[in-house]
Amino acid sequence: xxxxxxxxxxxxxxxxxxxxxxxxxxxxxxxxxxxxxxxxxxxxxxxxxxxxxxxxxxxxxxxxxxxxxxxxxxxxxxxxxxxxxxxxxxxxxxxxxxxxxxxxxxxxxxxxxxxxxxxxxxxxxxxxxxxxxxxxxxxxxxxxxx
Amino acid sequence: xxxxxxxxxxxxxxxxxxxxxxxxxxxxxxxxxxxxxxxxxxxxxxxxxxxxxxxxxxxxxxxxxxxxxxxxxxxxxxxxxxxxxxxxxxxxxxxxxxxxxxxxxxxxxxxxxxxxxxxxxxxxxxxxxxxxxxxxxxxxxxxxxxxxxxxxxxxxxxxxxxxxxxxxxxxxxxxxxxxxxxxxxxxxxxxxxxxxxxxxxxxxxxxxxxxxxxxxxxxxxxxxxxxxxxxxxxxxxxxxxxxxxxxxxxxxxxxxxxxxxxxxxxxxxxxxxxxxxxxxxxxxxxxxxxxxxxxxxxxxxxxxxxxxxxxxxxxxxxxxxxxxxxxxxxxxxxxxxxxxxxxxxxxxxxxxxxxxxxxxxxxxxxxxxxxxxxxxxxxxxxxxxxxxxxxxxxxxxxxxxxxxxxxxxxxxxxxxxxxxxxxxxxxxxxxxxxxxxxxxxxxxxxxxxxxxxxxxxxxxxxxxxxxxxxxxxxxxxxxxxxxxxxxxxxxxxxxxxxxxxxxxxxxxxx
Ligand SMILES: Cc1cc2nc3c(=O)[nH]c(=O)nc-3n(C[C@H](O)[C@H](O)[C@H](O)COP(=O)(O)OP(=O)(O)OC[C@H]3O[C@@H](n4cnc5c(N)ncnc54)[C@H](O)[C@@H]3O)c2cc1C
Numbered sequence: 001x002x003x004x005x006x007x008x009x010x011x012x013x014x015x016x017x018x019x020x021x022x023x024x025x026x027x028x029x030x031x032x033x034x035x036x037x038x039x040x041x042x043x044x045x046x047x048x049x050x051x052x053x054x055x056x057x058x059x060x061x062x063x064x065x066x067x068x069x070x071x072x073x074x075x076x077x078x079x080x081x082x083x084x085x086x087x088x089x090x091x092x093x094x095x096x097x098x099x100x101x102x103x104x105x106x107x108x109x110x111x112x113x114x115x116x117x118x119x120x121x122x123x124x125x126x127x128x129x130x131x132x133x134x135x136x137x138x139x140x141x142x143x144x145x146x
Numbered sequence: 147x148x149x150x151x152x153x154x155x156x157x158x159x160x161x162x163x164x165x166x167x168x169x170x171x172x173x174x175x176x177x178x179x180x181x182x183x184x185x186x187x188x189x190x191x192x193x194x195x196x197x198x199x200x201x202x203x204x205x206x207x208x209x210x211x212x213x214x215x216x217x218x219x220x221x222x223x224x225x226x227x228x229x230x231x232x233x234x235x236x237x238x239x240x241x242x243x244x245x246x247x248x249x250x251x252x253x254x255x256x257x258x259x260x261x262x263x264x265x266x267x268x269x270x271x272x273x274x275x276x277x278x279x280x281x282x283x284x285x286x287x288x289x290x291x292x293x294x295x296x297x298x299x300x301x302x303x304x305x306x307x308x309x310x311x312x313x314x315x316x317x318x319x320x321x322x323x324x325x326x327x328x329x330x331x332x333x334x335x336x337x338x339x340x341x342x343x344x345x346x347x348x349x350x351x352x353x354x355x356x357x358x359x360x361x362x363x364x365x366x367x368x369x370x371x372x373x374x375x376x377x378x379x380x381x382x383x384x385x386x387x388x389x390x391x392x393x394x395x396x397x398x399x400x401x402x403x404x405x406x407x408x409x410x411x412x413x414x415x416x417x418x419x420x421x422x423x424x425x426x427x428x429x430x431x432x433x434x435x436x437x438x439x440x441x442x443x444x445x446x447x448x449x450x451x452x453x454x455x456x457x458x459x460x461x462x463x464x465x466x467x468x469x470x471x472x473x474x475x476x477x478x479x480x481x482x483x484x485x486x487x488x489x490x491x492x493x494x495x496x497x498x499x500x501x502x503x504x505x506x507x508x509x510x511x512x513x514x515x516x517x518x519x520x521x522x523x524x525x526x527x528x529x530x531x532x533x534x535x536x537x538x539x540x541x542x543x544x545x546x547x548x549x550x551x552x553x554x555x556x557x558x559x560x561x562x563x564x565x566x567x568x569x570x571x572x573x574x575x576x577x578x579x580x581x582x583x584x585x586x587x588x589x590x591x592x593x594x595x596x597x598x599x600x601x602x603x604x605x606x607x608x609x610x611x612x613x614x615x616x617x618x619x620x621x622x623x624x625x626x627x628x629x630x631x632x633x634x635x636x637x638x639x640x641x642x643x644x645x646x647x648x649x650x651x652x653x654x655x656x
Contacts, residue, residue, distance in 0.1 A: 072359075097525075107227050107315040111322070113220040113335075127221075130416065131228060131451035134526040 033057065033065050043067060043121040046146060059120075078114045085110035100141040102128060117145045176429060177353060179345040184380040188214040188332070190656055191352055191381035193339045193422055196226030197314075197645035198388035198625025198652075200321040201283060203331055205653025206386075213331045214379060216354050218338035219417045223318040224390045225626070228415060230457055231309030231316050232296060232639035233646075235277040238305065240295050246303050250274035253305070257640060260300045260484035261598075261633020264435065269631040272605050273640070273647045280646035281307070288320035292516060297465060297574055298638040300484035304574070306639040312457065312518050314642070336360075338374060339422055342385065342429055342621075349429075349620035351380040360417055366397055368421035384620035386652045387609070388645075391597035391626035392420035393439070399594070402437035412594035413442055413452040423627055426601050429618060430611045434629035435599035440636055442595035443488035446528045446588055447502055455588050458523040459505050460638065461515040462586070466578040467507025468556050469590060471495055475539070475548030477556065478503070480568040486635035489592035502589040504542045506553075509582045523588070531584045538587045553580045596636055600629035607652035622656055624648035 033039075033056050045054060059077045060070045082088060089096075089104035102117065104110045105128070116127045124145035129136045136142060190206045192199045195217035207213045221227065235241075236253045253274045258265050290310040297304035309316030325331050338358040343351035355374025364370045392398050393412045398420035400406055412418070427433055444464060446455035463469070464481040469492075471478050479491035495501045512520045523529035532538035535553065539546035557580060559565040563573035601623045602610040608617035625645035632640060 106311055106313055107223075108221060109315075109319050109323075111222055111319075116220050129450070131413075131453055132526070133450040134448065134453065134528055135522075138525075138527060140525050 033067065039067055046120060048146075049120070072115065075114045078118075082114075085112075095142055097141060100128070100132075100135070102126075102142065176342040176344045179343050179350050182343055182351070182378050184351065185377045186214070187380040187382065188212045189381070189383045190214070190386065190653075191216070191379050191384075192386045192388055193352070194224060194388035194390060194625070194627075195222045195322070195333065195335075196224040196388065196390055196625060197318065197321075197642055198390075198627075198649040199386070200226075200318065200325055201280070201646045201649025202386045202388060202622075202624055202653040202656075203325050203649075204283065204287070204321065204328070205650045206656055207325070207328045207331045209653070211330065211383065211656070213328075214381075215325075215331070215333045216337040216339055216352075216379075217333070217335045218358060219360055219415070220336055221415070222322050222333070222335065223315070225314075225414050225418060226642075226645070227313075227315045227318045228452065229314030229642070230452070230460065230639075231312060231314045231642075232298065232460070233281070233291075233307045233309070233317070233642040234298070234301065234305045234637070234639040235281050235307060235643060236274045236305060238278060238281065238295075238307070240291075240307065241303075241305060244295055244304065246295065246305065248303050248305055252302055256300055256302050257632065257637055260486070260635045260637045262486075262635065263633065265633035266434075266630035268605050269603070269628075269648075272651065273631070273643050276647045276650070277643045280643055280650060283650060284317050284321060284646065287317075287324040289317040291316075296461060296639070297482075298460065299464060299482040299488065300637040301639075302571075308516070312516050317642070336374075337377075339389070339425075340376075341425060343378065343380075347619060349381070349385050349618065351378060352385055353378055362416045366395075367417075368395070368419050369397075381620070384622060384656050386607075386649075386656060387422055387426060387601065387621070387623040387627050388625045388649060388652075389422035389627050391418055391600070392423060393418050393594045393597055395419040395421075398424070399439060399597075402599075403439055406439065406594065410594055411445075411450060413445060413456070414594070423600060426609060426621070426623070426627075429621070430613045431609045431618065431621070431623075432602035432612045433599065434602045435633070436597075436629065438598040438634045439594065440485055440596040440598055441489040441493075441592035443485055443492055443590070443592045444505075445591055445593040445595075447500075447591040448528050448589055449526065451593070453528060454523040454526040455528040457519045458515075458529050458586075459588060459590065461519055462511045463505035463507045463588060466511030466514065466575055467505060467580055467586075468552065469503050469505045470544065470549065470552060471501070472504050472542050472544050473498075473501055475545045476552055477568060480565070480570040481505075482570050483568075484635050484637060485592075485595075492590060492592050496591055502591055504544060505588045505590050506538065506580060507586050508578075508580045509584055509586075510578050511580075512586060514576070514578065520586075529586055529588045531586055533584055535585060538585050542587060542589075556580060596632075596641065597626060598629060598632045598634065598636055600627045602630060603628050603648070605651070606655045607648050608655070622652040624652045 059073045085103045126145050189211035190213045192215045292308040295304040296306040338355045341353045358374030393414040396408050444456045444459035539549045560572045565572045607622045609621040609623050611618045
């Protein structure tokens with residue numbers, strides 16, 4: 001009898017946890033994060049991402065519901081939509097004057113992390129300008145990093 | 147603080163004494179293996195991902211060792227991947243083809259002369275002897291080289307290979323692709339080495355932070371940056387330090403040479419800092435020549451870093467042309483002297499109200515180099531093209547009559563095969579004059595380029611201890627973090643072979 005009771009207790013506990021996690025999941029999907037104007041201002045999105053009305057959870061999946069606690073996401077989140085660096089390099093081949101295609105460059109091949117240059121909530125940078133300031137300033141290679 | 151007598155010094159052991167000597171610095175303690183629960187276990191752990199690290203990693207992995215490489219930056223390859231791809235090899239296959247007579251003795255003499263004879267000859271000899279092995283290693287990985295040998299400043303004969311794509315990446319990327327395919331190698335980027343783990347006096351592992359992110363906005367990233375999650379990695383056979391030089395460490399380089407301004411430009415990647423070197427010193431490694439810091443004389447003040455002009459000057463202006471004082475139109479140095487000699491001569495001009503010297507060569511010179519190099523430098527606007535010497539002189543405000551006279555004199559020296567003014571080896575510049583339009587001009591300035599000093603290693607790449615005068619068990623080093631090999635000044639194209647050879651030696655001996 002005692003054993004059965006314990007078993008029932010455990011089953012109900014597990015289902016409770018399960019239900020809770022489901023709720024969190026669906027909450028997340030319908031975005032339980034209220035994106036206030038303050039949050040929007042603090043964590044602005046890039047133009048194209050904004051147009052798609054991406055919400056926080058789209059990238060920060062599984063990181064809770066408080067934007068203050070979010071961590072930088074791995075690049076597989078970027079590549080979920082943007083496929084691969086080689087794919088990007090092919091599409092942007094027209095920029096490839098003097099082998100400067102940043103997604104498959106002469107120095108780094110396709111090995112750079114996206115956020116070496118692209119920043120979502122801050123202005124992006126151009127890492128190549130560490131050494132190639134002139135080429136970039138003179139717009140020989142690339143436009144501003146989106 | 148406890149008094150260290152000779153007896154209790156030995157009782158404490160090297161590390162304990164090191165901690166005492168360093169007083170209250172809490173970071174000065176290496177970690178005791180007994181107190182550690184390892185997150186991951188390897189045979190060999192390597193710090194860095196440039197030539198030295200990749201060469202060590204490939205060599206150790208080929209022996210069957212389970213290898214971990216940790217790189218603090220997001221980029222692979224440190225200075226190696228942005229470098230000029232110039233690699234000196236003594237008695238190489240290309241020298242045979244071109245009929246160049248070379249020898250290890252000649253190579254050593256060239257290096258010692260540039261190094262002001264404070265080089266450690268035993269280390270230099272290893273590079274001379276094993277350069278061809280290193281070349282084989284990178285060719286096996288898929289590195290390709292330009293057909294012709296280059297002849298760089300300070301070398302008696304042409305002995306320099308140039309990566310086919312004109313960059314160190316032409317060697318690093320094939321090595322990285324190669325190592326990534328090896329099943330027994332793990333590479334962790336944005337993972338920063340913090341400290342050694344010791345078992346007795348033996349280095350047996352490291353602590354590192356994963357998800358560390360270098361922040362170039364910090365004044366001193368090594369000191370201030372706390373990002374990342376701490377991990378413990380075991381290195382059963384030992385640790386190889388291949389974390390490069392410290393040209394971008396403003397604090398440490400100023401301690402070595404207070405004349406270097408904090409904002410002095412460097413050709414190095416921003417992560418070229420002294421953190422690992424200092425940890426090894428704490429452990430008791432012997433410091434060698436740490437204050438010998440080299441400036442690259444071929445850089446340009448119109449751009450940041452190594453930029454596009456450096457390779458143009460190395461390959462064209464300095465070899466086939468001249469460098470003149472813009473105020474006088476006269477030459478002021480041997481354009482193929484070693485770097486220290488040239489940088490010193492150039493700073494004399496630059497320090498006179500930024501009177502940047504002008505490097506000049508002609509179309510014949512440019513036709514002799516890889517077209518890419520010239521095209522890049524021209525497009526960047528750092529090298530400029532002029533239809534006549536008059537035009538060039540006017541553009542830089544050089545007195546034109548003087549300049550023409552200087553060029554005439556130089557051309558005569560080339561024809562005679564001798565430069566009585568500055569001793570440039572004009573007999574080895576293929577008879578190229580400054581005669582055929584268009585002419586090319588570049589403003590010159592030396593930039594912080596290479597830290598000659600570092601850890602003392604022996605010919606087996608073992609790090610030597612100040613306490614025991616013997617190798618620190620389990621600790622190896624290779625590449626720019628080591629010191630002594632190049633003495634006071636390194637010759638161009640001699641770092642790549644140093645890194646590759648000693649990386650290989652470390653991988654073999656660990
Ligand atoms: C622009 C330029 C051009 C050059 N051209 C030539 C040339 O043509 N020929 C030649 O012979 N030499 C050249 N040199 C010199 C040569 O490139 C370097 O000396 C060489 O690349 C050093 O290799 P390395 O493997 O020792 O270090 P690096 O290639 O610098 O690699 C060291 C790595 O260790 C990482 N690291 C540092 N600290 C830590 C830590 N705490 N944890 C984890 N990782 C860490 C660094 O981020 C770096 O990526 C050039 C240098 C520069 C800057």
